[in-house]
Amino acid sequence: MDTFPLRPREVFEALSATVVGQDAAIRELSVAIVKHLVGHPAPNILMIGNSGSGKTTLMRAIEQFLASRPDLSHSANVIRINANVLAEEHQGYGRVVLGRLFANARTILGTDAALPNLLRSVEHGIVFIDEVDKIRAQVSGQPNVRGIVAQEALLTLMENENVEFETNGMNFAVNSSNVLFIVGGAFEELYEAVFRRATIGQDVAPMKPIVVVSASGEVREELPFHLRDYLKYEDLFRYGMTPQFVSRFESIVVLNDLAESDLARIFVEPEASIFRTSRAYFQRFGIDLQITRGALIAIAWDAARQKRLGARALRETFRRVIGGLEFDPADAGSHVITVDEAMVKQTIAGREQGTPRPR
Ligand SMILES: Nc1ncnc2c1ncn2[C@@H]1O[C@H](COP(=O)(O)OP(=O)(O)OP(=O)(O)O)[C@@H](O)[C@H]1O
Numbered sequence: 001m002d003t004f005p006l007r008p009r010e011v012f013e014a015l016s017a018t019v020v021g022q023d024a025a026i027r028e029l030s031v032a033i034v035k036h037l038v039g040h041p042a043p044n045i046l047m048i049g050n051s052g053s054g055k056t057t058l059m060r061a062i063e064q065f066l067a068s069r070p071d072l073s074h075s076a077n078v079i080r081i082n083a084n085v086l087a088e089e090h091q092g093y094g095r096v097v098l099g100r101l102f103a104n105a106r107t108i109l110g111t112d113a114a115l116p117n118l119l120r121s122v123e124h125g126i127v128f129i130d131e132v133d134k135i136r137a138q139v140s141g142q143p144n145v146r147g148i149v150a151q152e153a154l155l156t157l158m159e160n161e162n163v164e165f166e167t168n169g170m171n172f173a174v175n176s177s178n179v180l181f182i183v184g185g186a187f188e189e190l191y192e193a194v195f196r197r198a199t200i201g202q203d204v205a206p207m208k209p210i211v212v213v214s215a216s217g218e219v220r221e222e223l224p225f226h227l228r229d230y231l232k233y234e235d236l237f238r239y240g241m242t243p244q245f246v247s248r249f250e251s252i253v254v255l256n257d258l259a260e261s262d263l264a265r266i267f268v269e270p271e272a273s274i275f276r277t278s279r280a281y282f283q284r285f286g287i288d289l290q291i292t293r294g295a296l297i298a299i300a301w302d303a304a305r306q307k308r309l310g311a312r313a314l315r316e317t318f319r320r321v322i323g324g325l326e327f328d329p330a331d332a333g334s335h336v337i338t339v340d341e342a343m344v345k346q347t348i349a350g351r352e353q354g355t356p357r358p359r
């Protein structure tokens with residue numbers, strides 16, 4: 001018997017080169033993807049994670065990994081869409097998903113592929129739906145029709161053995177119950193609601209602050225809150241995801257909030273990291289961009305303080321540090337530019353005092 005050419009560990013390792021600090025989520029997704037590709041029942045996955053924690057990055061990384069494998073690219077029909085699209089009436093309430101899978105099947109199998117093969121590819125598709133928290137059934141206590149419609153559209157797709165869709169003026173019917181759905185969202189107010197419950201201690205023991213020491217030596221008190229430890233299904237219902245919807249996800253994965261050490265790695269390690277990208281820019285002018293360890297720690301420390309931005313904060317901080325040099329690289333008058341701790345700290349201090357960006 002031929003063995004399947006892909007193991008979860010291999011997927012995990014490939015994704016880990018791009019996505020930092022989310023090992024548990026990557027593991028779970030790697031197993032689900034391999035199960036699905038091999039033809040085993042795979043759990044639909046709901047990913048919850050703060051803004052900038054890597055949800056979209058993770059979805060994209062899987063998409064790219066599967067596309068990069070010639071032995072899998074034909075069997076892996078993967079699409080990524082924004083949840084808002086599901087609520088578009090003129091697209092046919094979620095049928096757009098099947099239309100997109102069909103179009104993708106034609107791309108990977110060829111426009112002259114036999115219809116049964118195209119439809120089989122649609123039936124075994126992998127669908128990433130991003131920003132699923134935007135399709136709440138109610139917002140501030142008021143029903144949200146678009147959200148209700150979109151959740152129902154997805155439900156129809158998740159369990160229907162005979163869904164019709166139209167594409168290029170032709171009608172088709174498929175069994176969409178084996179399509180793998182991996183959806184994600186930040187669920188911002190959910191964090192707040194559960195955090196409140198956890199801190200006030202309505203139904204759990206209230207949290208006590210712990211003292212943490214950051215990589216830069218700063219000591220501060222923090223509440224050891226991890227959504228994963230406190231999240232209940234009712235929290236998701238209250239947020240506006242219907243019980244029918246939530247129950248279709250056999251797996252709910254909560255992403256980690258990125259720690260200072262993760263942020264430092266994100267800043268330098270991935271192939272398209274902020275630092276590597278910036279280095280490549282300066283290389284075009286014959287300049288070798290370097291960074292000291294102290295500067296790296298200071299950037300990560302600054303980003304970690306901006307809780308709501310996740311890894312996006314790195315970009316903001318670094319832009320302030322490097323902006324002037326990017327404008328006129330030759331002006332530096334040297335073939336090496338080293339970003340050091342003093343430069344970063346000066347920039348951070350400047351921002352706090354509201355002064356213009358230093359050069
Ligand atoms: N875990 C991570 N590993 C590597 N890079 C990350 C990670 N998290 C975030 N980033 C970087 O930060 C930026 C924002 O991340 P991403 O778009 O994945 O966030 P998100 O979780 O989808 O947030 P949102 O809920 O706001 O859509 C990306 O450019 C990405 O490079």
Ligand SMILES: [Mg+2]
Pocket residue numbers: 055056057130131
């Ligand atoms: Mg995102």
